[in-house]
Amino acid sequence: MTLSIGGEQAMQAWERDLMWASADLLCQHGHDFYEVGLGLGLSALRIARNPATRSHTVLELFDEVEELFRARHPELPGNLTIERGDFFQRIAELPSESIDGMFFDPALDMEVWKDADLWARTMPEVVRVLRPGGVFIPFFSTKPELRWQYLPHFRTIRVHRHAYTAYDTTEYTYGTSGDAYIQCFQKD
Secondary structure, eight states: OEEEETTEEEEEGGGHHHHHHHHHHHGGGOSEEEEEOOTTSHHHHHHHHSTTOSEEEEEEOOHHHHHHHHHHOOSOOTTEEEEESOHHHHGGGSOTTOEEEEEEOOOOOHHHHTOHHHHHHHHHHHHHHEEEEEEEEEOOBSSSOOOTTTGGGOSEEEEEEEEEEOOTTOOSSSSSEEEEEEEEEEOO
16 A cells, blocks of 8 residues: 555555554653654554553644545544644644654655754754653664754664565665664653
8 A cells, every 4th residue: 555645655555564663662762652744554553552652642734644544544542643733833832841752754845854944943842842761753764874854953862773675666765675774862
């Protein structure tokens, strides 16, 4: 299964094991979690169903993504809330030290990823909402590079390597098999 947004591949079902590994890592760091980007809901359901999870809020920008998810999953865990909105606006509204971890996997345009000023404003807000010891886990990478957007804002970073095999039609990875890297940025 492939999720497309604006005619471009956003996520595919082969990512399940990587999303679950990211979700399981997140759940080792507390009880209250926030996720940016619903996608196919693989990580959202994994986080919400973890026995450690007290609350899990997912923020999604696109109507069609939430509609697809709700059609496939009409019964949601009681601790899972899905909200609509733009992360770059919402982050400033979240209370300080209110979550134990954030999983970050939104569909963003390339211009957004390259906007250094935007990330310089946004990441201090992410750190602000994390409790001490809380973690920020962005979606996996198929390149062994720490993401420059997040790197200056954390002192402790762990990287977990996992093998992956994508579909032959996958367009958003560097190759269709190899190693993927899950980066875990921890607030001191």
